[in-house]
Amino acid sequence: MLRFFGEVMNLWTEGVCMFDDRSPIYHQIAEAIKNDILSGELGADEQVMSTNQYAAYYRINPATAAKGFQQLVDEGVLYKRRGIGMFVSPDARRSLVEQRRERFFADVVEPMVSEARIIGIPLDDVVARIQAMRGGEPV
Amino acid sequence: MSLGIDIQGLTVRYPDVTAIDDLTLRLAGGKIYGLLGRNGSGKTTLLSLIAAYRRVREGRVIVDGQEPFENERLTQQICLIREAGDVVIDGDSVGNILRRARLLRPTWDDDAAERLLELFELPRRRGVSKLSRGQRSALGITVGLASRAPLTMFDESYLGMDAPSRYAFYDALLEDYMEHPRTIILSTHLIEEVARLFEEVVIIDRGRLVAHEDTDTLRMRGAAVVGPAVAVDDFTAGMTVLGEQRLGGTKSVTVYGDIGEDARRVATDWGLELSPVALQDLFVHLTKGDHA
Numbered sequence: 001m002l003r004f005f006g007e008v009m010n011l012w013t014e015g016v017c018m019f020d021d022r023s024p025i026y027h028q029i030a031e032a033i034k035n036d037i038l039s040g041e042l043g044a045d046e047q048v049m050s051t052n053q054y055a056a057y058y059r060i061n062p063a064t065a066a067k068g069f070q071q072l073v074d075e076g077v078l079y080k081r082r083g084i085g086m087f088v089s090p091d092a093r094r095s096l097v098e099q100r101r102e103r104f105f106a107d108v109v110e111p112m113v114s115e116a117r118i119i120g121i122p123l124d125d126v127v128a129r130i131q132a133m134r135g136g137e138p139v
Numbered sequence: 140m141s142l143g144i145d146i147q148g149l150t151v152r153y154p155d156v157t158a159i160d161d162l163t164l165r166l167a168g169g170k171i172y173g174l175l176g177r178n179g180s181g182k183t184t185l186l187s188l189i190a191a192y193r194r195v196r197e198g199r200v201i202v203d204g205q206e207p208f209e210n211e212r213l214t215q216q217i218c219l220i221r222e223a224g225d226v227v228i229d230g231d232s233v234g235n236i237l238r239r240a241r242l243l244r245p246t247w248d249d250d251a252a253e254r255l256l257e258l259f260e261l262p263r264r265r266g267v268s269k270l271s272r273g274q275r276s277a278l279g280i281t282v283g284l285a286s287r288a289p290l291t292m293f294d295e296s297y298l299g300m301d302a303p304s305r306y307a308f309y310d311a312l313l314e315d316y317m318e319h320p321r322t323i324i325l326s327t328h329l330i331e332e333v334a335r336l337f338e339e340v341v342i343i344d345r346g347r348l349v350a351h352e353d354t355d356t357l358r359m360r361g362a363a364v365v366g367p368a369v370a371v372d373d374f375t376a377g378m379t380v381l382g383e384q385r386l387g388g389t390k391s392v393t394v395y396g397d398i399g400e401d402a403r404r405v406a407t408d409w410g411l412e413l414s415p416v417a418l419q420d421l422f423v424h425l426t427k428g429d430h431a
Contacts, residue, residue: 023415024355025335052317059309060335061171062317064355 025060029068034077037092038100044090048078141322142203142216142290143168144189149198151184151346158184160346162198166324166339168290171316173337173354174326177426181346182326183221186292189324190219202290215245218288220279220296233270233278234263237285244286251315252285258307272299280308284315292324305329309336330419334358340418344426354418361416361424362398365391370409374402381424393424 019028036042051069055062069086072078077092116126144166151159159181166172176182187193188200191207191214200207207213233256241247256263259277261270270278276299283291297305313336316323327333334340340357342349350357361381364371368390378394385391393416398406406413416424 019335024359026355055317056310056314058335059306059313061338061354062313063170063338064335067355 019058019060025064026067026071029054029058029060029065030071030075030077033068033072034096037077037088038096040093042088044088044093046088047084048086048088050085141169141320143322144290145199145201146185146189147199147201149185149188149195149200151181151188151196158346159188162343162346162348164341164348164351166322166341168322169320170322170338171312171336172322172324173330173333173340174324174343175328175330175340175422175426176326176343177328180343180426182343183294184346185343186219186221186294186324186326189290190214190217190292192219215243216288217290217292218244218283218286219292219294220283221294231267232263233261233265233267236267236278237263237282240282240286244288246287246289248285248287251287252281255281255284255311258311259304273301273304274299276300277304277308280311284311287315287319287321290322290324292326294326295328297327297329305332309333312336330422331417334418342422342425344428349425357421358415358418360397361393361395361421363391363393363414363416364406364411365389365414366409366411370411374406374409374411381421382427393420395421395425 019025033042033048042048048069049057051062051065054060054069055065058065069078073080073086076089077096078086079089080086112126113123116123144164146162146164149159149162150157162181162185174182174186188195189202189207191210194208195206202213202217205213207217237252237256241249241252255277259274259281261274261278261281267275267278276297279296280293283293283296297308300308309332312323312325325333325336334354337354339352340354341351352360364375366374366389368385368388371390371392375392375394379396381393381395383390383392398413403413
């Protein structure tokens with residue numbers, strides 16, 4: 001109920017829909033590129049789209065796109081080569097993985113545990129399910 | 140090249156209504172601006188004054204350091220496309236209209252005009268009287284973009300165009316702007332469609348300036364505070380409340396203004412959810428009220 005009430009989604013009626021109203025667009029651009037780096041879609045020292053290409057593709061103002069890219073440069077995720085473009089920093093993936101790992105328990109595990117408590121799922125059941133999912137995989 | 144605009148104390152009175160009411164606004168130029176306002180809010184009057192279609196009686200409109208009225212050096216650099224009408228004379232053909240626009244505009248680009256005709260599937264020989272409303276709008280947009288005027292303004296120029304044509308317009312506008320940066324003002328009420336194209340947004344209501352901000356900043360200024368009614372009321376006391384809704388014991392209050400880190404922590408402690416508000420909703424809240 002709470003969630004439904006407060007949620008404001010902003011959808012394109014047509015074309016590429018990728019951003020919502022939860023945070024500034026430039027922030028979402030930066031997150032999207034980080035996700036591409038984490039998933040391996042963008043490799044180390046690989047060139048990323050130019051801000052203009054990015055703006056045209058997603059139909060957003062180029063200044064907004066530039067702001068998102070600048071944030072990544074400031075964080076050391078991307079680096080610039082003058083006159084050529086922007087590239088993925090060699091150790092971007094490693095440091096992003098590290099950051100995500102630090103946040104994993106706070107962002108994923110703790111909310112899951114509190115949700116399980118609220119709706120009355122015993123933590124033993126949760127652990128059992130995780131064990132089952134692990135299956136034959138080596139840990 | 141792009142032109143900046145400096146408006147001070149601008150007032151326009153009609154016999155029965157004040158269309159522009161002591162408006163002060165400065166646009167640095169070189170950006171895509173969204174001009175948002177309800178019908179009758181003064182958008183068209185404002186753009187007409189910037190384009191020197193009419194003389195300023197009270198206040199000042201300065202474009203690139205000069206008054207545009209009866210200033211040919213400036214007016215050939217300013218292009219206003221109002222809803223279709225302007226560039227269209229019945230009995231004329233598409234090709235003739237483009238030829239005429241070309242004579243008026245030192246920055247005219249033939250190739251761009253050709254590409255846009257193709258994009259909107261406008262036949263050069265077609266008589267304007269045989270064009271649909273949407274095609275007339277597309278012709279206006281073709282003239283507006285191919286003019287490459289350092290200050291280009293589109294006043295609800297998409298009327299009658301279907302969604303695919305409107306998106307084709309937005310794409311063409313964005314592409315052309317990136318290749319040839321200039322000052323572009325788009326007045327619209329189809330906010331969600333174009334909000335992301337705007338670097339800055341100007342909202343006017345009843346001839347007055349309501350907001351002028353960087354688009355992302357403006358969006359982040361609105362927040363919906365949702366939670367138990369009592370906690371929501373306590374939290375939002377003293378804030379600028381734009382609207383509220385209640386459903387049982389749950390209340391959602393839309394507020395406008397900066398919510399700092401401390402306040403956000405308090406909200407979390409009290410079990411309140413803060414969520415951003417879509418620009419369209421913010422616009423509706425900021426411009427609602429009695430409209431005659």
